[in-house]
Amino acid sequence: HKKIENKSILEIGSAMGSAYGFLQKSGLVDLSKFTGVEVSKVGIEYCKKKYPRGNWLNEDFTMLKNIQVFDYSFERNAIHHMPNPLKAYEKVFKSTRIAFSTCFRSCLMGKTISNLELSNFKTLTGIYYSSIINLFDLTELALKNGFRNIKITFGGAHEIISNDPKSDHYISPQINQKQIFLSRCKLFMIKTESKKPIISFISRPDVLIKNLSAIILIINKLNKIKEKFYS
Numbered sequence: 001h002k003k004i005e006n007k008s009i010l011e012i013g014s015a016m017g018s019a020y021g022f023l024q025k026s027g028l029v030d031l032s033k034f035t036g037v038e039v040s041k042v043g044i045e046y047c048k049k050k051y052p053r054g055n056w057l058n059e060d061f062t063m064l065k066n067i068q069v070f071d072y073s074f075e076r077n078a079i080h081h082m083p084n085p086l087k088a089y090e091k092v093f094k095s096t097r098i099a100f101s102t103c104f105r106s107c108l109m110g111k112t113i114s115n116l117e118l119s120n121f122k123t124l125t126g127i128y129y130s131s132i133i134n135l136f137d138l139t140e141l142a143l144k145n146g147f148r149n150i151k152i153t154f155g156g157a158h159e160i161i162s163n164d165p166k167s168d169h170y171i172s173p174q175i176n177q178k179q180i181f182l183s184r185c186k187l188f189m190i191k192t193e194s195k196k197p198i199i200s201f202i203s204r205p206d207v208l209i210k211n212l213s214a215i216i217l218i219i220n221k222l223n224k225i226k227e228k229f230y231s
Contacts, residue, residue: 001028007071008033012061012092013078015040017047020054035070037061062088073100080104080131081121084114086141093145100147101188105158106135108181108217118172119161130169135185136221139199143229147189149198154218155184156207181214197229 007030011019014036023029035055038044044058057064062082073096082088085104092100113119114131121128135152142150161171161182171177199222208215 003028003030004072005030006033007098008068009035010070010073010092010095011036012073012075012088013081014038014047014056015043015078017043017051017054017056019074019076020047020051024051037064061091064091067091067095069095069097071098072096075102077103077105080133081129082114082131083129085129085131085133086112086137089138090141090145093142093147097191099188099190100142101186103155103184103186104133104138105130106183106185107132108135108183108214108221110134110180112137113175118175120170122168122170130171132175132180132182135183135218136225138187139222139225140228142187142189143197143225146191148192148194148196149190150200151188152199152201152218152222153186153188154201154203154207154211154215155186156203156211157214158182158184181217183211183214197226199226 009029009031014020015038017036020031020034020036023031031054035057036047037057037059039060041058044056047054047056073092079085079088079102107113112132112134114129116127116129119130119132121130139150139152160177161169163171163173201218201222203215
């Protein structure tokens, strides 16, 4: 593997710096232009001590203004804890020059859900969004913002989340978790000059077998999206 040199990198939701630590150990990425954004002061203080060469920002990403453009950006299960996640994604898309990757809690039917009363996490410090992002809404948003090569990894059905309002992770009984195909997804996307988008889809064999109806739905919807953007 050729080392990625002299490229700016943004991580949204850098937490305790585990991604930075992993990239540092790998030796495959030049981290001299790495920026981590994290809302937790504890996380940022830890990163500053353990990884002093990184640029660590203790900020709420949704409130950041005049964000610079980065070559690469990524997030891991951070944006789905933000209000209006699609707006947050669009902000990243506009701030990314080459490629972006994300993993999130997804649905395949129905609108993106970002509502504390319908879905939330609770910890000792408060109640937080547990947004459920429509895979196809996000795919179309990426295409509209210049990403032309998109790889989707379907991680399968999400475990059933409690309907008890007192539980740490709650989903309202108004939401039929099986009907919306509550699931996990990863997207990796690259901006290219091509007018025609390439959308590829992969899943582990065991996930394919267990989630056949979801897989058929994804393939059909992606074909429709391709037709829409090819024409």
